[in-house]
Structure formats: structure tokens, C-alpha cells
Amino acid sequence: MTTPRLCLLVLAVLLAACGGGGGGSSVPVVVAPPPPVRGALLGAATVVPVLGAGNVAVNRLDPQVFALLLNGAQPGTTSITSEPKCAITTYALRYNTLGGQDEATDASAAVMLPSGSDPACAGARPVLLYAHGTSVERSFNMADLAGNSEARLIAAMFAAQGFIVVAPNYAGYDKSTLAYHPYLNADQQSNDMVDALRAARNAFASIGASASAQLFVTGYSQGGHVALATERAMQTRYASEFKVSAAAPLSGPYALLRFGDSIFGGSPSMGVTAFLPLLINAGQKAGAGVYGLASEVYEAQYASGIETLLPGGLTLGALASQGKLPASALFARDSLPQGAGSGEFFGDQNLVKSSYRSAYLVDQVAQPCNVNPADPLACAPQNGLRKLLLKNDLRTYLPSVPMLLCGGHNDPTVPFYNTDAAYAYFNAKGMAPALLNVLDLESASALLGDYRDPVLAFGAAKLALIAQAARNGENTAQAVASNYHAGLVAPFCLMAARTFFQAPH
16 A cells, blocks of 8 residues: 555655756756877867078978078088988977876877979878987977977988978977876877877878878887887787888887896986986876885985976076086995996985985895896886886887887997897897897998998098097097987987888888
8 A cells, every 4th residue: 555655755756866856957967078089180280380591481391491401500411311302391280199197188299291303202102200319398399390400300311301200299298288298108108109190190181191001110219219119009009000111219228127227236327317207207107106205216405396397498407507407416426336437427416315226226136137138027026116117118029020220339328238138139039030130330240231321421420529529629538428329329320210211121
């Protein structure tokens, strides 16, 4: 007898909960918007004018004008890059991607489009996806050919020779809304590169780009790491979407765990007082738990602002002169061990606490890595930074495409053992010798191979730098060291990469 009344009561409660009955106002149902589509264009690609003859802004940079711009900025540039064959139109685009925590964000990229009557400039052109080197300045922009020397070099070396260049700025740079940069985060940075290429492909029709089926991936320094991570991602995660024709990672920290162990073991590298905070901050943002408080890692004078310092508005020199970072003193003067020739990295006003370095070294002894070239990451570090380095070390897969690894044996910024270690791993894993090419610009034996021209040009540039330093009364060894990574090795490894890409694949 009571069941119908109970049902009516329950129905009334349900209706009230949903805003029905009784004449009450309804509660709108909130539907979450779909997540942003990765690689989707944010607005249209826009032309970036360049100052041409007479300081007149032009949308299309003709070969003769570009040659004047190149040699005006650095005399003799076209003797390295070759004379431009193609006119270049540079476009800027923005796109959706992910940050280090897989959070939705955006980034920007340059697309350098060749054109002209030369056969190298017409018809369907190969696409070159380029990953740039480390910058501490947030305004870094590969679409700025006049103000960005790396962008200018890539435009001259590739776009002016007939490649469609897609060059991401990375999340955290230029107009990206991400408040940090996921530095050497292999998964995030490869996703960023993939999304930039997707966005560029979405824009090709509107900007008149005709792309061939050839896709080449390269990058220098940080970009060498990013290029190898991107090839890995395209081979292992995006194989149905991308087919890489060949890859040329250049002077990159591929063996990241070995690199870190060497630094903390007493042999830091040039620029480490900027590279290390960038890396640790990226790890913290990705949940690596390198520290609980920044003061556990950094000395008090740096700890309070270092999490938001890089990338920012100052050059590395300005950061050092303002006391925001030490120029080179990573560890305390009395911190041990110290590698031979590493004295400049040990001093007063150092960046990293001795207690943190000691904890790292204890873990390094307890959990040794890099023991077996065929399985260098068969270890279980407990230190948070070593875990982060292991996660982003790229000795984890076997490339299936033709690959060129290039660097200079005496590089004080990204030591050549990174290249040696990557080669040893790929070789031990059975990579076909015909696919794996290694070029040391300091090697005399390289004069007998396909890269004789860049090796000879590198040697000549090095001798010219030494002679110039001697005329100026400078320390010639210091002049070479300070210019070696970015000024000497970079253009000639890029020259070798172009030769490699232009060969049949």
C-alpha cells in the first residue's frame, strides 16, 4: 500500500535535484570544451619583412640582397654557406602544443620558403625541420633573419639552397604563453617539433609552399638533442604520420646522464651555469622532483629568483654582470674532485651547494651508469637530478633512417663524448654501418671521406681565428675555446648536414 507513495516521493526528489518541478529555475549543464588540437594553427601564417637594400623592408629577400646581408653581418659567410640560389620569404606562425606537464599551451615557428627560377628553387621542395640551440633570452625568434644569427645561418645554408625550412622557437620562447621552457625534455620537445611541422603543413597551401615527400630533421647543440629525440618520436610514436628521409643531429648532449655525471664528477663545460638551471627548472615543471626547495641545490644568493630567471630578458653576460648567475663558478673553490683544466668552474660566488654536489656523487658511486656501451642506462639512480638525466638520455632506441652525427673533438661546451657514446650505443645495438655516419671536424681521416670540404673549411677558420687573436694580443687558446662550439663547429657541421641530405637516400 505504501509503494506508490514512496515512488512519487523519490521522483519528486529527483526532479528537484535536477531543477524540475515546483517552477524552480533550471541549472545549466556545463560541458567542458574539447582540448585544443595539437598542431592546429592559431590564426594565419604571416609574412615577416626583412630590411633589404637602403634599409627598405621587403617581404621577399632576393639572393643578391641576402648575400649582402650575410656578408655584411659576417664577412665571408657566403664562402661557407654558398651563394644564395633562391629568394626567401619568411613566415611566422603560432600553433597548439603541450608543455612539460602535458598542459595545453602554444608556441611559434618560422617557415622559410624558397622561390625563384633556379631549378633548386622551383617545384616540390624537400622540407627541413630544424631545432635551434640554447638561448637564455625569451625573445628568441627564428623568423627574425636580421636580428638572429642562427636563423640567418639556417636560411642561408638551407632555404636559400632550395629547402623549405620549418624552425620552431619552442614553447616558452617568442610569443609562447608558457611561463617556462621545457629544456631538454625529450618527450615534450619532440612533441613540440611534431606540432610545429603539423602547423606548417596546415599552412603550406595558404602560403604557396609545395613540399616533396622528403623530410629531413636536424638541429645544433640543444637542437641536436631535440633533433634526435624528434627522429625517435617520429619513428616510434608517429610512424603512420611522418617518414623521415634522413637525420643529422649535431653537437648535441645525447648521452645526457653521462654528461651530468661528468659535470658533477669534476669536469663542467662552458655555459653550465645557465644550462643546468634551465634543465633543473624544466624537470621540476615536469614533476621530476629534483628538489623540495631551490635552496637545497643553489647557494642563497641565487636560489630565490632562479626558478623564473631563464629564459628571460638578459644575455648570459648581463646575468653574470648583475650577479644573477655566476659566469662560470658552478662549484665552490674547495669542492672536490676537480678535473684537470677545470679550475674556472670552481670558485667564489658559486652556483651549486657543495652539499648537493656531494649527494649527487654519493648516488653516482652507489648507482653507476654508463658501464656497458650496449646498455648504458641499466642502472637505478636515486638522486632526483640523475633520474631526470636518465629519463631524457637518448640512448634508448635504434634509428632506422640514415643518420649523420657531427661535432668537434675539442668542444668545451658539449663534449664530443656525447657523440662517441651515441655512436657506440647505436653500433652495439646493430645499426647498419651504411646508415650511421660520424664526423669529427678535427679528424684528419675525415679528409678522405665525403666531408672533406667542411673539414678543410673548419681547419682554415680555426687558423684564421688563432691568427686574429694573436694580432689582437689575446690568449689564442681562450679565443678558440670561447668560439669553438657556436662559432667554429656550427657552420661546418651544418655544411656537412646539407651535403648529407643532398646525397641520394
